[in-house]
Amino acid sequence: MAINHRHPATIIEIQETPQKTINVTRAHFAVLFAVLATLAMTLTMFAIPATATAADTASTIEYSGEKATDVLAELKTKGRASKTGYARTRFGAAWADVDHNGCDTRNDILQRDLTNVIYKPGTHNCIVKSGTLDDPYTGKTINFKRGNKTSSAVQIDHVVALSDAWQKGAKKLSKARRTQLANDPYNLLAVDGPANQQKSDGDAATWLPKNKSYRCNYVARQIGVKAKYSLWVTKAERKAMTKVLSSCPTQTVPEDDSLTGTDDKNATSTNATDTADTSGTGSANASNSSSAADSGNSTGSDTAATTPDTPSQNAEQSTQQNTQQDANVYYQNCAAVRAAGKAPLYQGQPGYSTKLDRDRDGVACE
Numbered sequence: 001m002a003i004n005h006r007h008p009a010t011i012i013e014i015q016e017t018p019q020k021t022i023n024v025t026r027a028h029f030a031v032l033f034a035v036l037a038t039l040a041m042t043l044t045m046f047a048i049p050a051t052a053t054a055a056d057t058a059s060t061i062e063y064s065g066e067k068a069t070d071v072l073a074e075l076k077t078k079g080r081a082s083k084t085g086y087a088r089t090r091f092g093a094a095w096a097d098v099d100h101n102g103c104d105t106r107n108d109i110l111q112r113d114l115t116n117v118i119y120k121p122g123t124h125n126c127i128v129k130s131g132t133l134d135d136p137y138t139g140k141t142i143n144f145k146r147g148n149k150t151s152s153a154v155q156i157d158h159v160v161a162l163s164d165a166w167q168k169g170a171k172k173l174s175k176a177r178r179t180q181l182a183n184d185p186y187n188l189l190a191v192d193g194p195a196n197q198q199k200s201d202g203d204a205a206t207w208l209p210k211n212k213s214y215r216c217n218y219v220a221r222q223i224g225v226k227a228k229y230s231l232w233v234t235k236a237e238r239k240a241m242t243k244v245l246s247s248c249p250t251q252t253v254p255e256d257d258s259l260t261g262t263d264d265k266n267a268t269s270t271n272a273t274d275t276a277d278t279s280g281t282g283s284a285n286a287s288n289s290s291s292a293a294d295s296g297n298s299t300g301s302d303t304a305a306t307t308p309d310t311p312s313q314n315a316e317q318s319t320q321q322n323t324q325q326d327a328n329v330y331y332q333n334c335a336a337v338r339a340a341g342k343a344p345l346y347q348g349q350p351g352y353s354t355k356l357d358r359d360r361d362g363v364a365c366e
Contacts, residue, residue, distance in 0.1 A: 063227045064255040068220035069245050071253050075223065076232040078168070086166040089341035092179030095156075102126065105183040106344075109156050113190035114144060136218070137195040139211040151346050151363060155193040158182070159218070160225045163201035169231040177229070186256045187225045204244065205236035216248035224253040331356065334365035 063071050088094065095106040103111075103126035111117055114131030133142040133154050144154045162170070162182055170178055181187060199207045204222060208215050219241045226233060233241070245251055329350035331337045337345055337356065343365040345352045356364035 062256070063224055063253045064257075065252050067249075068216075068223050068251045068253050069242075069249065071227050072223050072233075072238065072241055072245070075226055075238075077235055077238055078232045080234055081167045081169075081171065083163065083167055085171065086163055087341070088162065090166065090175070090178060091162050091170075091182035092175065092341075093338070094182075094341050094343060096179060096183055098180065098183045105185075105188070106156050109185060109188045109190050110144075110154070112185065114154075120146070133190055133192075135192040135195070135211075136189060136214045137191045137199075137209040137211055139213070140192060142192060146363070148347055152193045152348055154190055155196040157189050157191045157196045157199065159187050159189060159221050160229075160231065161199070161201035161203075164203050165229070165231055168226070168233070170229065173229065181225075181229050184225075184228075186221075186228065186254075203234070203237045204240040205234065208240075208244070215244050216251045217254065219244045220251050221254050224256065227253070228256065337365045 095104040097104050099108070101108070102124065107126050107128055110128040110131065114128065114133050117131040118129045119125045120127040120129045128144075128146065130143075130145045133144055135142055137157075142153055144150070158165075160181075165181060170181060173181070195210065204219055209218050223241065225231070331340070331342075331345075331351045331353075334343065334356055337343045337351065340351075342349075342351060345356060345364040347357070347363075352364055
């Protein structure tokens with residue numbers, strides 16, 4: 001009987017001991033989990049986002065004011081990478097309002113680079129209706145007026161074309177960083193439309209401005225942009241840049257001063273009173289893409305002449321091919337245009353049609 005009494009007691013004691021051990025373990029685990037969760041939240045707040053790359057975080061160095069030749073010496077020299085995977089949409093929505101000022105990047109640049117600016121009524125001094133451009137690429141003075149047949153006279157150029165950037169390092173940037181590159185005022189200029197189309201996605205080895213007095217500044221700005229976004233140059237491109245800068249050894253990298261003006265020209269503008277629009281088609285604009293290449297239609301060449309005044313034979317052949325391809329571009333509606341990253345579309349650009357341009361001002365899907 002005594003043994004039988006002791007065994008139940010012993011069994012109960014053995015059962016209770018593991019139960020107590022389990023309870024203690026759970027308590028410790030709960031505390032440990034809480035500590036780890038707090039630590040994870042802290043690291044998330046202060047850590048660099050996982051999508052950021054080394055190139056994203058290494059491009060905050062200020063190069064403004066440094067000699068262009070010195071900054072060029074710091075750029076890596078590599079071959080042109082494949083264009084595979086390039087599309088305008090890889091650089092975010094076209095002309096996004098990245099500075100959240102209520103006006104798209106395209107009109108921001110027009111306001112900065114044009115003088116005697118008049119705005120389209122009712123747009124809160126955003127959409128440029130007309131103005132005067134002292135074109136840096138040709139040296140001409142262009143009287144810009146937004147309209148069905150006049151909009152393309154002034155276009156917004158990506159100094160470093162997006163296609164060129166993609167093949168020289170931008171592919172490895174995060175999409176947010178590429179969107180910044182595409183809308184960075186430092187990489188944008190209002191220029192003569194035909195000259196911009198002629199440039200396509202050319203680098204300094206395949207295209208330089210006809211206005212030779214601007215070449216030093218142009219090349220220096222390309223160097224500044226490439227340094228800012230950790231992009232490289234090809235051997236031919238470096239040779240071309242070096243040749244241009246040999247005529248201006250003290251040329252510095254232009255100041256990166258956002259939309260407060262450039263060292264090229266302190267643009268001024270005159271705000272027009274919102275009065276009735278007497279032009280019928282009025283409203284301001286410049287071409288949607290920095291070049292045909294930024295729409296993914298053109299290619300560049302590293303083997304072209306170092307300082308050409310006209311496109312190479314390869315570029316001319318590419319243009320003929322692009323013309324055939326452009327004729328096949330069709331968008332059912334503006335939603336399709338925006339999904340393709342092509343909005344707004346201008347008359348004469350691939351996919352433009354009057355059904356997309358309801359106010360018939362030459363600009364569709366605004």
